[in-house]
Amino acid sequence: MTPPPALHEVLAVVLRIREGRAGALLWQRALDPDAGRWALPGGTLGPDEDVETSVRRQLAEKVDVREVAHVEQLSVFSDPARVSGKRRIATAFLGLVPSDADPELPGDTAWHDVEDLPATAFDHAAIVAAGRDRLRAKLSYTNLGFALAPAEFTISALREHYVAALGHEVSATNLQRVLTRRGLLEPTGEVVPSGRSGGRPAAVFRFTDRGMRVTDAFAVLRPPARPGGPRDGVLP
Structure with a gap:
């Protein structure tokens, strides 16, 4: 028997720095599967949408999208076992909110420290980690x-x-x-x-510019080399 087609969803890893900590925007699921766990904003791709149109629409349901300063496609997550039930393929995006922005959030949505996430739904913790890694890399170059x-x-x-x-x-x-x-x-x-x-x-x-551009394709922001060595990370 031919398996039913996989559903396609879009998810957003929205990050913000506040009080010296990196936070991710999550909402608490009310229904099974994974009821009570925290999830990334997003949902099913609409039949007449491309993935970026879809993620911006669904972000607008959670935050004032005018407060999101940057959005870019992050990766596709397609492990057949990533969610229970019918197979879902996720296209994830990275969104960034400036530290002085404070968009109004619905009652089921909150910022959470990326170093201390609550119990997350499905593979969403791994997707947050991928978004953090992308941000780290992009800040270098x-x-x-x-x-x-x-x-x-x-x-x-x-x-x-x-x-x-x-x-x-x-x-x-x-x-x-x-x-x-x-x-x-x-x-x-x-x-x-x-x-x-x-x-x-x-x-x-x-x-000088509030639109993303590559400035030094081979630059790397490196952490201190060793315990007891220089405290400051290095930019070439």
Whole structure:
């Protein structure tokens, strides 16, 4: 007997940096299978939709899509056993929300720390991990930091975003040097007043371009080489 055709679904790994932590947007399933577990936003591909149109439509049901600064196709997940019941093939996307955006969410939806996810439905934890890995890679060789940071920021604040996204230390001085050399940062002319400890006021910057582009195809943001060695990650 010929098996029934597989269903095609689209899923979105939506990530945001907030208070030094990377968070993923998940909603809690109310029905079986995997009732009570947390899942990625998404759903079945419509008969007249391409996958990007579908994921943007379904994201709009969970968040204000104007707050999503970047969306790109991530991967296809097609293991026959990835979900119970009828076979489903998933096309997953990565979406990024700036740290100063706070889209209104339905009651069943919340941000969760990617380092401490709750019990997730199906293979969604693995898909979140794939999205985090894609973000880490893209931060090395593109200007994608613009989609995580607010419109204006200090270098110290931008460094915290990169550290949270990458999961390892990065030098603020090195980060500024490399991003400036690539033409990605420009000063606004504003400064942030010094804190109680004194010191020079911190300059405020912004990204020169808020659309994703490759800046150095072979660059790698590397973690510290060894315990006891240099603390800062390295950008070439």
